[in-house]
Amino acid sequence: MSNLAAQRLAPTQSLRDKALEILRQAIVTGQIAPGELYSATALAKELGVSVSPVREAMLTLVNEGALEAVRNRGFRIPEFTEQDLAEVFDLRLLLEVPSMGRLAGMDLDDAQAELERLVVATEDTVHDATEFLARDRDFHLYLLALRGNARLVDIVRVLRDQTRLYGLGPGANRQLRVEAAREHRELVEKILHGDAAGAEDVMRRHLEHIQQDWYGGTPTATRQGA
Template sequence: MHEAAPTGVKDLFPARKVLRHSVRGQVLDALRAALVDGELAPGEIYSGPALGERFGVSATPVREAMQQLALEGAVECLPNRGFRVLSRTPRAMAELAEVRALLEVPVVLRLARTVPAQAWAELRPAAAAAAEAAEAGDPAGYADADRAFHRELLSLGGNEQLVSVAQGLHRRSQWPLPGVPRVRRAELVAAAAEHTALLEALIAGDLPLVEQVLRSHFGTA
């Protein structure tokens, strides 16, 4: 069985402006957004020079960004050919949701017993940012805001290692499944509303409701 030829990038997804400072970081952000939006298709092979041409940069920062994505489990490196976007399965996504719930639910429930209401209330702007991206129907923007909300939530525990692990799992859970249509605005809005519901339950000190909302958010209720 022959390998598929590397896919060109022209017209596959919109050009994203790459600033000259911190080129690698800008390219990495653009590629991550393209993954979330489904513009980089699972199973397809992309070459560094072709992507570099698309972004208006050399192939070097593209390869560096792709190597970071390989470490995150999003792509695999194919020597002398480029990078293949890895396919995900419904089972893998369900397993990620389960692991995230096992990690985050007990931590948030523990924090709910000690963190004052005012500290939870200070997370409302993060929840509002996610809601704004959801209302705009922007999956990539929502993905960033969603991770930021959960990062702020878990950071109240002061365990940086836990936050780092949770963020990595969260990012992997945001890559779409092959062949699944772009996430709908209504789905984003519903997910964002759960952030607000969670904060209100935390502010009220309603632990049963906190757990219920969290498990629903992770799809493990």
């Protein structure tokens, strides 16, 4: 967790919100690791703030299922099983696939430059698993934000963060990240060309590839005999 010291909280930001942002990112990128115990006091010292906002942020993560409290000891990442992984991807398929189809029917002229920047950011970070995961998260949450539904973004963000609790696994393989970045570009092209069915197909394949190839899970369609 030594990298957290470089992310000291700016005084103009809500300390609790910024602490929450940093801790979420640390879970996503593996800086907060499974099997380790973390105290709000120690993390607050690294961030250069009082304990209260850090503890509040950690309790929020407990409510989201990304951390669990261990009585009188601290916080840790909870056990995340293959069944948990399957349930998360079931929900992500239900939410993200049709959302990409709906985006294809929207006027996104003002978003094209930012979409290109985010796609390039994932392409440029395929050599670094930690950086790629952060940019991948930015890309997908921005796409969902274009729908204008803040609750959708919040739900999927929590689901994505829970997915990372299963560990990176084969996702550390550079070629898998190259393929994921390629699918990002294909997805944006389908959306901007108004191809709703194509956008949904790419998003479905993308999620199934992540579930199966990155995490070793069984895609929903296969489990259901589709």
